[in-house]
Amino acid sequence: MTSQSYRPRIVALISHLSFSGHPSKLAQTVEEILPRYASHADVDVVESTIADLLPTAQRLEQEQNVDIFICSGASAEFLRKNISTTVLSIRMGEYDLIRALNLAKDRGTKAGILSHIRPHSELKEMASLFTVEIYEAVYSSFEDARQKVQELVSAGYRVIVGSPTAVELAEEAGAEGVSVINADAVRRTLDDAIAICRSRVHEKLKHQRINTVLQHLTEGVIALDLQGHVQSINPSMSQMLNISEKEVINQSSRFTFPDMDIERVLRTGVGEDNLLVKFGNRRLAASIMPIFEAGQVDGAIIVCQEINAIQRAERHIRSQARPRHFIAKYEFSQLLGSSEAFRQAIDLAKLYATTTSTVLITGESGTGKELIAQSIHNASSRRQAPFVAINCASFPETLLESELFGYEEGAFTGTKKGGKSGLFEAGHTGTIFLDEIGDMPVPLQTRLLRVLQEREVLRLGASEPTPIDIRVIAATHHNLSSRIEDGLFREDLFYRLNILRIAVPPLRQRIEDIPSISNAILANLAHQDPAKQSKTRELINELMPRLLAHRWMGNIRELENIVERAYLSAYMVEHGQGTPLETLFPELFPATHKPDITPEPPGKNLQALGKAAEIAHIRQTLEEFGGDMTRTAQHLGISRSTLWRRLRKEG
Numbered sequence: 001m002t003s004q005s006y007r008p009r010i011v012a013l014i015s016h017l018s019f020s021g022h023p024s025k026l027a028q029t030v031e032e033i034l035p036r037y038a039s040h041a042d043v044d045v046v047e048s049t050i051a052d053l054l055p056t057a058q059r060l061e062q063e064q065n066v067d068i069f070i071c072s073g074a075s076a077e078f079l080r081k082n083i084s085t086t087v088l089s090i091r092m093g094e095y096d097l098i099r100a101l102n103l104a105k106d107r108g109t110k111a112g113i114l115s116h117i118r119p120h121s122e123l124k125e126m127a128s129l130f131t132v133e134i135y136e137a138v139y140s141s142f143e144d145a146r147q148k149v150q151e152l153v154s155a156g157y158r159v160i161v162g163s164p165t166a167v168e169l170a171e172e173a174g175a176e177g178v179s180v181i182n183a184d185a186v187r188r189t190l191d192d193a194i195a196i197c198r199s200r201v202h203e204k205l206k207h208q209r210i211n212t213v214l215q216h217l218t219e220g221v222i223a224l225d226l227q228g229h230v231q232s233i234n235p236s237m238s239q240m241l242n243i244s245e246k247e248v249i250n251q252s253s254r255f256t257f258p259d260m261d262i263e264r265v266l267r268t269g270v271g272e273d274n275l276l277v278k279f280g281n282r283r284l285a286a287s288i289m290p291i292f293e294a295g296q297v298d299g300a301i302i303v304c305q306e307i308n309a310i311q312r313a314e315r316h317i318r319s320q321a322r323p324r325h326f327i328a329k330y331e332f333s334q335l336l337g338s339s340e341a342f343r344q345a346i347d348l349a350k351l352y353a354t355t356t357s358t359v360l361i362t363g364e365s366g367t368g369k370e371l372i373a374q375s376i377h378n379a380s381s382r383r384q385a386p387f388v389a390i391n392c393a394s395f396p397e398t399l400l401e402s403e404l405f406g407y408e409e410g411a412f413t414g415t416k417k418g419g420k421s422g423l424f425e426a427g428h429t430g431t432i433f434l435d436e437i438g439d440m441p442v443p444l445q446t447r448l449l450r451v452l453q454e455r456e457v458l459r460l461g462a463s464e465p466t467p468i469d470i471r472v473i474a475a476t477h478h479n480l481s482s483r484i485e486d487g488l489f490r491e492d493l494f495y496r497l498n499i500l501r502i503a504v505p506p507l508r509q510r511i512e513d514i515p516s517i518s519n520a521i522l523a524n525l526a527h528q529d530p531a532k533q534s535k536t537r538e539l540i541n542e543l544m545p546r547l548l549a550h551r552w553m554g555n556i557r558e559l560e561n562i563v564e565r566a567y568l569s570a571y572m573v574e575h576g577q578g579t580p581l582e583t584l585f586p587e588l589f590p591a592t593h594k595p596d597i598t599p600e601p602p603g604k605n606l607q608a609l610g611k612a613a614e615i616a617h618i619r620q621t622l623e624e625f626g627g628d629m630t631r632t633a634q635h636l637g638i639s640r641s642t643l644w645r646r647l648r649k650e651g
């Protein structure tokens with residue numbers, strides 16, 4: 001129901017000393033004015049004897065869902081005491097009185113006015129205007145009215161002015177009755193009745209709306225009356241205090257909140273905010289606000305929240321705020337390398353991207369572990385959420401701890417106001433990349449294990465953990481098994497991390513990628529200078545045998561460095577400035593690189609050579625043939641793929 005669609009149900013209940021069954025004059029008057037109410041209210045006229053008044057009203061109450069009864073004088077008063085539905089009395093107005101007095105004047109007699117409960121203050125003045133002697137008798141019940149009429153008639157009052165019942169009583173006593181109730185009085189009463197019904201519905205709907213809000217609020221709310229008694233309590237508050245609505249309604253709030261000075265708020269009308277109250281062993285943040293009605297304090301409202309819930313919400317908000325730098329840049333399509341070994345690693349990574357499990361990436365420094373981690377994140381369902389990366393080897397233990405887990409305000413000296421969220425919280429719903437996990441101090445490994453197991457983090461100095469939803473990708477260049485043996489890595493953490501594993505091959509095990517990766521790095525560097533690009537390419541081609549034979553301890557990072565240097569040197573080399581390549585790229589021409597043993601002449605059966613000598617020999621031959629793998633293989637009497645394998649094994 002809306003307040004617009006609502007139609008008040010009103011019954012005009014007209015009572016008589018005796019009732020013939022024919023509509024009375026008053027009933028006819030009411031019926032005549034009803035058409036003007038037809039569009040916005042349902043009004044019925046019901047007549048009964050005074051003796052039948054109560055049962056009739058009760059029957060109507062049950063059958064018709066009546067909003068308001070309208071009734072005259074003492075009948076209204078009588079009904080009000082006996083039924084719960086609102087009863088409005090049809091009251092005479094000043095104008096009705098003037099007309100009645102005018103009538104009495106025409107009859108040339110003294111007039112008795114019969115008023116129900118309240119006398120008319122202006123009556124005396126009015127009477128002098130009409131030169132009529134009047135007497136006002138006030139009655140409180142029907143029996144009282146009958147007695148007053150008899151007294152007036154005995155005292156010589158021949159005209160009695162009053163309600164329809166007073167008129168009947170006057171006639172019964174042999175006097176003339178003049179009714180003050182006319183169409184105007186009925187109209188006024190009906191207008192009042194409709195206004196009351198509408199404002200009640202409006203209030204009811206307003207209450208329903210407020211109640212719906214209260215029912216769904218996560219904050220606990222209690223409303224108190226002026227005496228501090230509980231008027232209502234919402235489900236959150238019941239749950240927080242672990243008490244049922246029945247237990248507290250109409251009870252003094254003093255027992256519920258002994259720490260709160262509720263009386264002072266009700267007395268002074270000044271509320272209090274940010275209070276800390278204890279309820280059992282729960283800590284609540286509370287505020288109490290006065291409720292004003294027509295400018296006067298009429299009660300108070302208490303709003304409570306669990307401190308832990310506030311802290312949780314605050315952390316959640318912090319972890320939702322995503323700084324711009326928590327973004328993964330790389331995607332699988334940007335990763336260079338088409339060698340079998342690298343493609344196998346990437347295929348695995350792509351497969352892992354479809355899951356949310358923890359991934360452990362192993363491989364030497366500079367092999368692209370972080371790029372693979374970023375690509376997994378960007379190919380996963382978490383791509384819209386943060387990607388947070390931290391190098392566990394580059395922080396001292398205490399700093400790493402606060403970076404990862406955050407801290408509460410006051411956890412140690414120098415803490416920020418409001419504390420600080422750690423990277424686990426910052427990466428909530430996304431991915432955290434823990435680089436160099438093998439270097440993480442053992443005490444932090446224990447805390448990390450807890451995060452992985454419980455999926456919640458405990459800030460330093462906090463008592464309540466914060467739930468988090470985060471995917472962990474860890475990477476290390478260490479051999480974790482030997483770290484475990486040395487007591488530097490927790491075995492249980494290793495098993496937690498080692499769910500999905502990717503081993504990224506070092507560059508020396510995929511030397512077939514060197515030409516294409518160098519080209520791609522160069523194209524990226526020199527895309528605005530094609531001439532210089534081709535000069536650099538010539539230089540790189542010249543260096544290629546040495547690039548293929550190099551040990552690449554820094555992997556792609558090192559290759560990037562060499563290509564950059566080649567780019568910067570290409571000009572000098574072209575202009576014959578004479579700087580020998582050995583000087584520009586000393587790592588590619590190591591003096592120590594010369595094998596300790598004198599190599600056998602080319603073509604000698606490889607089986608006869610020791611392992612180190614074998615590799616040295618292969619490298620030298622490769623150099624002699626300008627990096628040409630096919631000719632090198634032919635010369636050595638092995639297949640091209642064996643040649644690849646031998647060079648890789650060296651790594």
Ligand SMILES: Nc1ncnc2c1ncn2[C@@H]1O[C@H](COP(=O)(O)OP(=O)(O)OP(=O)(O)O)[C@@H](O)[C@H]1O
Pocket residue numbers: 334335336337363364365366367368369370371372435475477556557560
């Ligand atoms: N497959 C690749 N394609 C393109 N660039 C690569 C590739 N692998 C590595 N790189 C380059 O090498 C650099 C180092 O890569 P990355 O940081 O991912 O290596 P890492 O294995 O995580 O090294 P570290 O263990 O030292 O942190 C990157 O900046 C990137 O430019």
